[in-house]
Amino acid sequence: MPEDHDWEAYKVPPTRTPVSERTTSVPNPVNSFQAAFNYVLDTPVTFVREWIEQFKNKNKFYYYHQKFRRVPDLSECMEGDYLCYYEAEAQWRRDRMVDQEIVEIVRERMAACKQREGPNQFQNCAKEMELLAQVTKAYQDRYGELGYHGNARTCLMKQKHRMMEERKAAQEN
Numbered sequence: 723m724p725e726d727h728d729w730e731a732y733k734v735p736p737t738r739t740p741v742s743e744r745t746t747s748v749p750n751p752v753n754s755f756q757a758a759f760n761y762v763l764d765t766p767v768t769f770v771r772e773w774i775e776q777f778k779n780k781n782k783f784y785y786y787h788q789k790f791r792r793v794p795d796l797s798e799c800m801e802g803d804y805l806c807y808y809e810a811e812a813q814w815r816r817d818r819m820v821d822q823e824i825v826e827i828v829r830e831r832m833a834a835c836k837q838r839e840g841p842n843q844f845q846n847c848a849k850e851m852e853l854l855a856q857v858t859k860a861y862q863d864r865y866g867e868l869g870y871h872g873n874a875r876t877c878l879m880k881q882k883h884r885m886m887e888e889r890k891a892a893q894e895n
Contacts, residue, residue, distance in 0.1 A: 790816060796874045814874035821861055828857045 793813045799806035832854045835847040844851075863884070868876055 796878050811874045814877065818865060821865065825857050825861050828854050 790813070793809040794806060796807065796810040796814070799810055828850070832847065832850045835850045836843045839846040864881070865872065865877065868880065
């Protein structure tokens with residue numbers, strides 16, 4: 723690295739910043755306006771905001787930890803109780819989304835195990851394969867063939883028909 727620097731091209735900044743001297747005895751109107759603004763508008767608004775935040779910090783609400791209460795199933799709703807129908811439908815949709823996420827998580831674990839184990843995946847990932855088969859079968863039994871526009875009522879009817887078929891098969895045996 724060369725030792726000779728071109729001091730004219732790369733000037734060193736001054737060691738001290740010069741301080742401007744007041745040349746008049748008249749106060750600066752900008753400073754007066756800033757002080758008035760601070761005391762009239764900014765200080766009360768800041769005080770109110772800090773006072774509100776003090777109460778908010780006591781009762782923190784985390785939207786991502788929202789827990790819904792369990793509502794009655796569609797089979798438990800009284801006839802003509804449309805609010806209960808709506809709540810049961812919303813609960814069913816939440817349950818379906820949770821079940822979809824469970825299947826997706828198990829599928830990702832299975833893929834990670836296959837990636838990690840390579841050629842030994844059939845021996846070392848047997849537990850994950852069995853879990854994926856169980857979870858997929860349970861999801862398919864409950865939500866299979868409902869399609870995108872499936873709702874709680876069609877799902878309930880599907881489960882009812884499956885139970886009736888199982889009873890009929892048990893009686894025949």
